[in-house]
Amino acid sequence: MKNLHTLSVQGALTALQRRQVSSLELTQAYLERIQRLEANLHAFITPTPDLALSQAQAADDKRVCLRKSGQPYPPLLGLPLAVKDVLCVQGVRTTCGSKILENFTPPFHATCVRRLLDAGVVVLGKTNTDEFAMGSSTENSAYGVTHNPWDLERVPGGSSGGSAAAVAAQLAPAALGTDTGGSVRQPASFCGVTGIKPTYGRVSRYGLIAYGSSLDSVGVLAHSAQDAEIILRLMAGFDELDATSHDEPLGTPGCSQIKDVRGLRIGVPQEYFIEGIQPEVEDRVRRAIQVFADMGAEIVEISLPHTSYALPVYYLIAPAEASANLARYDGVRFGLRAESHDLNQMFCQTRGRGFGAEVKRRIMLGTYALSAGYYDAYYGQAQKVRTLIKQDFDRVFQQVDAVAAPVAPSTAFKIGGHTDDPLAMYLEDVFSLPANLAGVPGLAFPVGFDDQHLPVGMQLMGKPFSESLLFRLAHAFQQATDWHLQRPPLD
Amino acid sequence: MTLTLKEVEHIALLARLDLTAEEKQRYQQQLSAILDHIAALQQLDTSQIEATSSVLPPRSRLRADVAHQGLTTRQALQNAPMTEADQFRVPPVLDQD
Numbered sequence: 160m161k162n163l164h165t166l167s168v169q170g171a172l173t174a175l176q177r178r179q180v181s182s183l184e185l186t187q188a189y190l191e192r193i194q195r196l197e198a199n200l201h202a203f204i205t206p207t208p209d210l211a212l213s214q215a216q217a218a219d220d221k222r223v224c225l226r227k228s229g230q231p232y233p234p235l236l237g238l239p240l241a242v243k244d245v246l247c248v249q250g251v252r253t254t255c256g257s258k259i260l261e262n263f264t265p266p267f268h269a270t271c272v273r274r275l276l277d278a279g280v281v282v283l284g285k286t287n288t289d290e291f292a293m294g295s296s297t298e299n300s301a302y303g304v305t306h307n308p309w310d311l312e313r314v315p316g317g318s319s320g321g322s323a324a325a326v327a328a329q330l331a332p333a334a335l336g337t338d339t340g341g342s343v344r345q346p347a348s349f350c351g352v353t354g355i356k357p358t359y360g361r362v363s364r365y366g367l368i369a370y371g372s373s374l375d376s377v378g379v380l381a382h383s384a385q386d387a388e389i390i391l392r393l394m395a396g397f398d399e400l401d402a403t404s405h406d407e408p409l410g411t412p413g414c415s416q417i418k419d420v421r422g423l424r425i426g427v428p429q430e431y432f433i434e435g436i437q438p439e440v441e442d443r444v445r446r447a448i449q450v451f452a453d454m455g456a457e458i459v460e461i462s463l464p465h466t467s468y469a470l471p472v473y474y475l476i477a478p479a480e481a482s483a484n485l486a487r488y489d490g491v492r493f494g495l496r497a498e499s500h501d502l503n504q505m506f507c508q509t510r511g512r513g514f515g516a517e518v519k520r521r522i523m524l525g526t527y528a529l530s531a532g533y534y535d536a537y538y539g540q541a542q543k544v545r546t547l548i549k550q551d552f553d554r555v556f557q558q559v560d561a562v563a564a565p566v567a568p569s570t571a572f573k574i575g576g577h578t579d580d581p582l583a584m585y586l587e588d589v590f591s592l593p594a595n596l597a598g599v600p601g602l603a604f605p606v607g608f609d610d611q612h613l614p615v616g617m618q619l620m621g622k623p624f625s626e627s628l629l630f631r632l633a634h635a636f637q638q639a640t641d642w643h644l645q646r647p648p649l650d
Numbered sequence: 651m652t653l654t655l656k657e658v659e660h661i662a663l664l665a666r667l668d669l670t671a672e673e674k675q676r677y678q679q680q681l682s683a684i685l686d687h688i689a690a691l692q693q694l695d696t697s698q699i700e701a702t703s704s705v706l707p708p709r710s711r712l713r714a715d716v717a718h719q720g721l722t723t724r725q726a727l728q729n730a731p732m733t734e735a736d737q738f739r740v741p742p743v744l745d746q747d
Contacts, residue, residue, distance in 0.1 A: 262729070263729050264728070264729060266721055266725035266726070266728060266729075267721070267725075359705050359706065360706050373703065373704055373705070399713060402711070403704070403706070405706065467690075468690065468691060468694070470687070471687060471688040471689075471690050471691045472691065474684065474687075474688060475688060475691075482665060486666075489666070490731060491730070491731075491738050491740055492726075492729070492730055492738055493729035493730060493731075494729070494731075495731070496731035496732065499741060500741050500742075501741060502740055502741045502742065502743050503666070504668075505740070505741050506666040507666050507667060507668040508668045510665075510666055510667050510668065511667050511668030511669060511670075512668070514667070516673075519667055519669070519673070519677070520677060520680060520681070522665050522667060523658075523661050523662065523665060523667070523677055523681060524681060524684060526661050526664050526665040527653075527657075527661050527681070527685075530661065530664060536692070537688070539701060540691050540692065540694075540696060541691060542701035542702055542703060543694075543696035543699040543700070543701050543702075544691055544694055544696060544699075545701075545702040546696075546699050546700055546701065546702040547694070547696070547699060549702055549705060581680055581683075581684065582680075582683055582684060582687060585684075596705075597705060598705025598706060623705075623706070
């Protein structure tokens with residue numbers, strides 16, 4: 160077979176199963192491509208070629224063995240995959256994009272990683288991320304910025320920018336990402352790929368290095384809804400090691416259902432089409448909504464009145480949780496230590512030296528919001544307004560099956576475009592934050608290009624645990640259009 | 651809303667963050683600007699609203715009280731900057747004299 164890197168997840172699995180290609184051949188094809196294109200893209204912090212080759216060989220051996228004994232193959236046997244560097248892979252350095260974890264090698268797998276390894280995946284490497292997943296551009300990584308495959312002078316989005324760029328550039332057929340405020344959907348949108356942020360609790364957070372624990376979700380980036388759904392289903396479900404994980408049934412795979420969306424109701428929230436949004440983004444998203452209408456879906460104008468409060472609520476709750484979660488980086492049990500004869504000084508210097516500017520900023524903000532005298536006015540008030548945002552969604556989902564909106568107000572911006580203005584950077588997240596605050600699933604997928612040929616993404620948000628329906632809608636769209644089949648001009 | 655330099659230093663102490671003079675000044679400006687933006691939340695009357703700490707209703711789930719193999723001592727210590735006698739080693743907590 161030729162051009163192995165162009166295979167979809169579904170296509171690769173079929174080719175592996177029919178023994179038209181071995182896992183070793185497929186893995187080698189990706190490793191060669193990584194070697195060739197990484198200098199321009201920098202999608203990975205730590206590529207793992209040796210591990211990948213040994214896992215691929217083991218997968219091929221296993222296939223021979225199982226075939227002889229007539230046993231079924233694990234569903235993803237031999238499929239290469241990239242993993243965001245905030246998810247623990249036992250024995251592989253996991254940095255979170257931070258100097259403070261430069262030499263951290265986890266002694267355990269994240270549950271999602273373990274489940275996918277059990278299903279047979281091959282790990283190509285750990286992808287770049289904003290430090291501790293805090294950022295919208297991957298510029299906050301201590302290991303250098305990732306470049307957008309559609310325009311190397313632009314950011315890939317963030318924080319799962321390495322995963323999005325790796326998939327867009329076909330350095331991996333799919334990649335794991337995490338989404339606390341849009342970190343799967345926004346880079347998916349900037350890089351023209353499909354990304355699912357599942358319902359909070361759908362995937363175990365065990366082994367996901369914590370940022371904002373009431374918001375963090377593990378998701379998948381791939382070239383289509385079908386590919387993302389295959390992988391999500393194999394890592395979902397209750398895990399004893401995460402008390403917030405859920406066993407809610409996944410239902411019939413959405414992408415296997417009849418490509419018929421007639422009778423489904425899609426809500427279009429007026430608050431997501433506001434002044435300041437890039438005109439081409441609004442235009443492409445509205446055209447995509449028209450595609451759904453043409454396929455027979457009913458389009459309903461709706462309102463999510465508290466949308467504008469999502470940004471201030473998020474930038475209190477996430478930093479507050481982060482300030483508590485990141486207290487563990489004190490130089491005692493793992494990570495960097497600044498030597499000192501005084502314990503307290505050791506803590507302060509380790510953290511002062513090990514964390515980058517954005518992480519410090521959020522720790523400061525969170526510490527302030529939780530400090531005596533300010534707790535009720537800031538954190539307490541933010542949690543109450545979070546209730547109002549969630550009630551907006553509860554109300555709307557009595558009326559519609561899914562909500563359609565842009566993922567971000569604009570397409571990928573230039574590297575360095577927002578570096579000196581944190582608030583301008585935070586505004587990039589304005590349309591992606593509400594889904595995290597409400598805990599609902601969001602599926603981002605490409606719906607066209609702007610005038611500079613940069614990808615535009617749309618998201619569908621649904622009721623908690625309605626991933627299957629979102630996949631069904633996006634799959635129907637991807638059967639009717641070919642935006643998801645466009646590739647950046649890299650070769 | 652403007653944070654004073656003293657407030658910034660107090661927060662940094664609470665967060666155990668050693669900041670340079672330049673960082674303190676920058677965070678003073680940036681945090682003040684962010685807090686101004688966040689002040690929009692104070693406009694909402696939430697006196698009748700419950701706080702959301704978790705989006706899904708909390709459930710407690712019992713499991714059998716069975717021992718599991720956890721990390722070995724060696725695994726638990728493998729990333730530590732300094733160890734001694736199978737323990738984490740840190741600078742003295744109390745003054746030695």
